[in-house]
Amino acid sequence: MRTRRMVPVLALAVVLGLTACGSDDAGSAALDSTAEPTEAAMGDEQDESGDEAAMDGADEAGDEDATEDEGAGPEEDAVGDDASDEADGAEASGPEITGTTLDGEPFDGADVAGQPVALWFWAPWCTKCIAQAPAVLSLAAEYEGEVQIIGVAGEASEAEMPEFVERTNTGGLTHLADPDGEIWRQYGVTETSTFVFLDVDGEPVDSGRFSDNDLADRVAALS
Incomplete structure (x- = not known):
């Protein structure tokens, strides 16, 4: 009778022991799952790190662009200054006239x-x-050093021209000999005692036959 009673007791003890072992394994698994981060959690941390790196890169790029923009101003100003200096330093070419004076x-x-x-x-x-x-x-005489008055003698032989200079006492002026009328044609002159006014670059700005008063006004405007 004692043997039959001991069998159920031993079976119960075995069952209880196995149940206890299973509980220990589950607990160990639970402990293991919390001991190390899961792949999903690691992925989130990497994403956050990537976002922070991207934001830092964007900030650095923005700072570089701002620095480049700030540096562009002086360069453009320098180019503008150089262009202005060149324009200010440009020399006037003068009238396109070549010839010989009555003095040779x-x-x-x-x-x-x-x-x-x-x-x-x-x-x-x-x-x-x-x-x-x-x-x-x-x-x-009035505009000496301000306006050059140059005579251009034509419609006669060169030998006849000095007599006019002597008669009018205009030897102090520069007179060009133009017996062939080359300079006259250059400026479209067809009548004697015509005046052609040229600016500092040698470009015609006015022309015609004038009274003494009108001539004085034209020369004054040219100075």
């Missing part, structure tokens, strides 16, 4: 570059030219 000296318009010029087209036989000579001399 070569003449080049570049010699009067940077000064306005009044070209006086005359002929030795022109009575109006003779009558207007005193007004021309007066203006030449």
Whole structure:
């Protein structure tokens, strides 16, 4: 009878022991799962780290762009200053005239570059030219160093031209010999005692035949 009673007791003890072991394994598994981060958790941490790195990179790129933008201003200003300096330093070319004076000296318009010029087209036989000579001399003296008045003699032989200069006492002016009318044609002059006014670059700004008063106004405006 004792043997039969011991069998159920032993069986119960075995069952209880196995149950206890199973509980220990489950607890160990639970402890193991919390001991180390899961792959999902690690992925989240990596994403957050990547986001922070991306934000830092964007901030650095923005700072670099701002620095480049700040540095661009002075360079552009420097270019503008250089261009302005070049424009200010550009030299006037003067009238495109070449020839020979009545004194036999070569003449080049570049010699009067940077000064306005009044070209006086005359002929030795022109009575109006003779009558207007005193007004021309007066203006030449008044605007000396400001406006160059240059006579251009034509419609006659070169040998006839010095007599006009001596008669009108205009030897103090520069006179160009233009017996072939080359300079006259260059400026479209067809009448004697015509004046052509050139600016500091040698470009025509006015022309015509004028009274003494109108001539004085034109020269004053040119100075």
